[in-house]
Amino acid sequence: MNWKTVAIIPFAIASLFGTTQIKTVAAKENQALFETYHQAISQKYGIDINNFKQQISGGEADEHPLTKYKLKQILLGIKVELEHTDNKYKALEITTDHLEEIPDYYTRLLRMEKLALAEQPQIETKKALADKSQFESYRKAISQKYGIDLNNFEQQISGGEADEHPITKYNLEQILLGIEVEMEHTDNKYKALEITTDHLEEIPDYYTHLLKMEEEAFANPSAITHNLI
Numbered sequence: 001m002n003w004k005t006v007a008i009i010p011f012a013i014a015s016l017f018g019t020t021q022i023k024t025v026a027a028k029e030n031q032a033l034f035e036t037y038h039q040a041i042s043q044k045y046g047i048d049i050n051n052f053k054q055q056i057s058g059g060e061a062d063e064h065p066l067t068k069y070k071l072k073q074i075l076l077g078i079k080v081e082l083e084h085t086d087n088k089y090k091a092l093e094i095t096t097d098h099l100e101e102i103p104d105y106y107t108r109l110l111r112m113e114k115l116a117l118a119e120q121p122q123i124e125t126k127k128a129l130a131d132k133s134q135f136e137s138y139r140k141a142i143s144q145k146y147g148i149d150l151n152n153f154e155q156q157i158s159g160g161e162a163d164e165h166p167i168t169k170y171n172l173e174q175i176l177l178g179i180e181v182e183m184e185h186t187d188n189k190y191k192a193l194e195i196t197t198d199h200l201e202e203i204p205d206y207y208t209h210l211l212k213m214e215e216e217a218f219a220n221p222s223a224i225t226h227n228l229i
Contacts, residue, residue, distance in 0.1 A: 030067065033067050034049075034065075034066070034067055036071070037049060037066055037067055037071055037074070038050065040071055040075065041071075041074065041075065041078070041092075044075055044078075045075075045078050045082075045088050045091075045092075046088065047078070047088050047089065047092055049066055049092075052066070052089060052092065059093060059094075059096070059097040059100075060096075060097040060098075060100035060101055061093070061096035061097045061099070061100040064096070064100065066096065069096060069099040069100075069103070070099075070103065070104070073095075073099055073103070073104060073105065073106050073107065074092070074095055074096070074099070076106040076107070076110070077091075077092075077094075077095030077096075077098060077099065077105070077106045078091045078092055078095055080095075080106055080109065080110075081094045081095055131166075131168065134168045135150070135166075135167070135168055137172070138150060138167055138168055138172055138175070139151065141172055141176065142175065142176065142179070142193070145176055145179075146176075146179050146183075146189050146192075146193075147189065148179075148189050148190060148193055150167060153167070153190060153193065161197075161198040161199075161201035161202055162194070162197035162198045162200070162201040165197070165201065167197065169201075170197055170200040170201075170204070171200070171204065171205070174196075174200055174204070174205060174206065174207050174208070175193070175196055175197070175200070177207040177208075177211070178192075178193075178195075178196030178197075178199060178200065178206070178207045179192045179193055179196050181196075181207055181210065181211075182195045182196050
């Protein structure tokens with residue numbers, strides 16, 4: 001053994017001792033962190049992570065330590081996932097799988113839900129305004145052509161196909177055409193409208209087909225008669 005080797009030995013021993021100390025400190029810190037997670041999750045959800053086992057095979061978080069993920073996200077995630085399962089261990093498993101893919105998954109999820117809920121009143125308001133505007137267009141057109149006030153329109157034939165459906169469900173052009181056709185069979189314009197909507201509930205372009213059929217019949221009555229025989 002030469003003098004250089006002798007000189008290096010103390011440094012090697014010191015380095016090995018230092019590495020061992022670092023590993024010991026890290027192990028203690030990991031254990032302390034795990035204990036923090038254990039207490040928090042146990043207190044809030046009654047889950048003993050000492051006995052936690054992966055219950056869904058093939059999950060993204062399989063084999064990863066629970067302390068890899070933020071405790072706040074885990075607690076939030078369990079709460080969310082318990083809305084979909086009554087198994088708290090599965091809820092934890094699903095939570096860690098989501099967090100493996102997106103570390104702040106549940107913060108993002110709640111933000112998304114909050115924004116979506118905030119938009120709902122605006123969407124519903126816009127839809128209500130659009131529906132009201134459409135109804136007003138129908139009311140004016142039908143009133144001008146036939147003197148029918150849709151505000152006072154009531155279903156007059158019980159058991160009709162269109163009962164309970166809004167008038168705006170049907171094409172306005174078809175309604176106007178239908179009323180004209182049906183008034184050939186009744187002098188009650190409201191009944192004519194009722195019959196019209198019943199036909200349109202079954203076939204949305206009923207009166208287009210009806211007029212086409214009548215045109216073909218008038219154009220070639222013998223062909224129709226032949227087909228019926």
